[in-house]
Amino acid sequence: MSDQEYEVIVIGSGPGGLACATLLQKRGTHTLLIEKNDVLGGKMMSIDKDGWAYDLFPHGQVPMRGSAFETIFAELGVSDEFEPALEPDDPRDVVTLAYRRHEWDKYKTVTQTQAMADPAPFFDLWEADEDEQASALTVLTEMVTMSDAEIAALDNMTMEEWLAERDVPAPLYNYLGFHANASLAEPLDLVAASEQILIMKQIMTQGGGGQYKGGFGGLTTVMAREFEKNGGTIVTGAKVDKITVDNGAVTGVETTKGGFSAPVVVSSAGIHPTVLKLVGEEYFDRGYVDYVKGLVPGWAFTSVRYFLDRPVMDTAMYAVWSDDSWLDTARFRKQKEGEEPDEVILFMCNHSFYDEHAAPPGKQVLVSGTVCSPDPDAKEIEGLWRCMDKQMQDLFPEIWDATERKEYNGPRQISDLTRDAVLPGQGGECVGLAQIIGQCGSMKPKSETSIRGLYLAGADAGAAGMGTHQSALSGIEVARLAGHRLNKMYKAQ
Ligand SMILES: Cc1cc2nc3c(=O)[nH]c(=O)nc-3n(C[C@H](O)[C@H](O)[C@H](O)COP(=O)(O)OP(=O)(O)OC[C@H]3O[C@@H](n4cnc5c(N)ncnc54)[C@H](O)[C@@H]3O)c2cc1C
Structure with a gap:
């Protein structure tokens, strides 16, 4: 086979795509992994820059024991490198919970184990x-x-x-x-x-809400290293513009770095971008296109990262909510229409708690997030940042003095980084498709498509559970389906 020909092409190196690619290659399938960013990992990406090393977005793993990543590491033969930083039986106070009942003036906090x-x-x-x-x-x-x-x-x-x-x-x-x-x-x-x-x-x-040594990006590093060690090819900085189809079967992809061919293409770019843009509506029947267009995106998370000159948080995670701050659909609509909230729910991760290299000595890096619309142009985001900053100051009065620098992220940044917005109001989803009634379990979009050799992996297809875990589970299943398809093809030849 030439450098342009593979048995399987996988689009996207988030947990769904990378899980699929690394398992296929381990099983001896000649696989190409294409990622548009220069750094691998998708939404599970970790950053290592100027002495700071942290997960780009606030992440906690559910389940901590028996996650999809544990299964993948076992098959890759690298279980000894599977290093949860926070085990369910960690005796330390790992999580701080802060809650306010409607009738209370102030938040009350407790700390507890993992x-x-x-x-x-x-x-x-x-x-x-x-x-x-x-x-x-x-x-x-x-x-x-x-x-x-x-x-x-x-x-x-x-x-x-x-x-x-x-x-x-x-x-x-x-x-x-x-x-x-x-x-x-x-x-x-x-x-x-x-x-x-x-x-x-x-x-x-x-166990829930756990982390990994080296952050979630540490999982990406090991899976990508094993992929290449087993003979897989990774091309980064290459955006797939088109998945090519001939006579009802995929033939390969066209990218900003040239074309590649394969009889199987796995896309983790999201169901909307894959069907409506990369392949094109004309290749699917009208019913499926309408079904895809009607699928509801999940909400996004917007986050503020604080680079601190001293520690202000002494647990790994901090969860903050009140009877009045969590969002149902009615409260979400008000927020989206521009009603700036007095308080929001917050989920915070303190990377320094479980990784001594997360910040330079004596310093700390925290990320705090709250839910918002997945619309990259959502108007409410700056108001949410103001509210989050104010709440952080109430919780950690010393944070203002300690902050050297802040970084803000929201649906615009998530979409630019990982998912094209092909329909209005979409692209910045935190997980992927909304895990709401009508779109889950038996009603979740299938990984197989009507185009022979085209599969969907990741958060939008096939699996259930929380974010990274369900995406990796989907990747495991699609690796099985792709292998099965190749076997069938070879038998027929
Ligand atoms: C703020 C935030 C907080 C989160 N918190 C948690 C948490 O606490 N716990 C948890 O388990 N999950 C969490 N998640 C969710 C989790 O990160 C996602 O569900 C998961 O990463 C989705 O994996 P995926 O492989 O389906 O897609 P992605 O991670 O989005 O990966 C898709 C990849 O495909 C690439 N790609 C897209 N289009 C193209 C193209 N045309 N050509 C080439 N490459 C392309 C993208 O660049 C990306 O690398 C969070 C996400 C966010 C944003």
């Missing part, structure tokens, strides 16, 4: 009375003991509908409203109960 299997710190935080504790325990126990089939049966029921059938104390209800925003970037009134319960169960049984 596992989150023990609800006692939550009950303390909520100042829950005995009745509230008992009903909260009943609901949490039901979630944790549900079988996979019972969870999957809830694909078409919203979490709000599921909770309405139960006796749920207000602090737990408000926590789940926050959790839908923070873990799924969705509102409680639209998120599929199957997705949210799956993630809650994983947090309680397998």
Whole structure:
């Protein structure tokens, strides 16, 4: 085969594309990985610059035990390099929870270990009375003991509908409203109960919100190194402009660095960009094109990074919410229409807690994020940054003096970095497609397409669960499908 010919071409080096590419190559498939950025990793990218090393976006892993990455590292034979920085049984106070009940003036905080299997710190935080504790325990126990089939049966029921059938104390209800925003970037009134319960169960049984040594980018580094070691080719700084199709089958791609051919193309560029732009509507039947156009994007996250001349946070993660700050669809609309909130939910990561090289000695780097619209031109973002800065100052009064520099990110930056906006109001999604009713489980877009040899990998197709984990799970499955297709082709020859 020439440098231009491969068995499989994978577009995109986020967790979905890279998982797929590295497994295919390990199994002996001649694979090309094409990434438009100069740095690999997609939304899971880590930055290493001027003595600071950190994940570009605030990331926490769910599940911590038994994640898709653990499976991939095992198949690659590099389990010894799978190094969670925060294990579920880490005895340190790893997470700070800050919560305000509607009737309180101020936030109350508690710290707790990683596992989150023990609800006692939550009950303390909520100042829950005995009745509230008992009903909260009943609901949490039901979630944790549900079988996979019972969870999957809830694909078409919203979490709000599921909770309405139960006796749920207000602090737990408000926590789940926050959790839908923070873990799924969705509102409680639209998120599929199957997705949210799956993630809650994983947090309680397998640990949640963990990190990795070297950040999430450390996972990318190992998977990419193994890919190349096993003979795979990576081309960075090459944007795919077109996926070429002939007679109903893919033939390759055209990129800013030339053309490449393969009988199998896996795209993790997102379902909308892939179908509507890279391939083109004319290659699919009208029903599928309308279906794709109707798929709803997930919300985005906008973040502020603080480069600090001294430590101000002493845990790895900080989660902040009140009864009034989490967003359902109605509150989201108000925010989008320009009503600047007094407070927002915040999810913060302190890279320095788990990585001594994250900041120069004596310094600290923090990133704090909140949910927003995925529209790259969303008008509310600057108001959210003002609100986030003010809230950070209330939580950490010394942060202003300690800040050497700040960096702001939002849907515009996410879209520019990882996902073309091909329909109005889309592109800056945090995860990918919204994990809402009608788009999850059996109704999630399939990885196979009607074009022979074209597969979709990553957050938009095939899998369930939280962000990076579900994308990598999808990559694992597409590697299987692509291998199967190649085998079939070879047998037919
Ligand atoms: C602010 C923020 C916070 C998040 N927090 C968490 C968290 O706490 N936990 C968690 O698990 N997940 C989190 N996520 C979500 C997670 O990062 C994503 O769900 C995941 O990275 C999606 O993986 P993917 O492979 O599907 O797509 P991506 O990571 O978006 O990768 C797609 C890749 O394809 C490339 N590409 C696109 N188009 C082309 C083209 N035409 N040619 C060549 N290359 C192309 C892109 O450059 C990119 O590298 C967060 C995301 C954001 C933005």
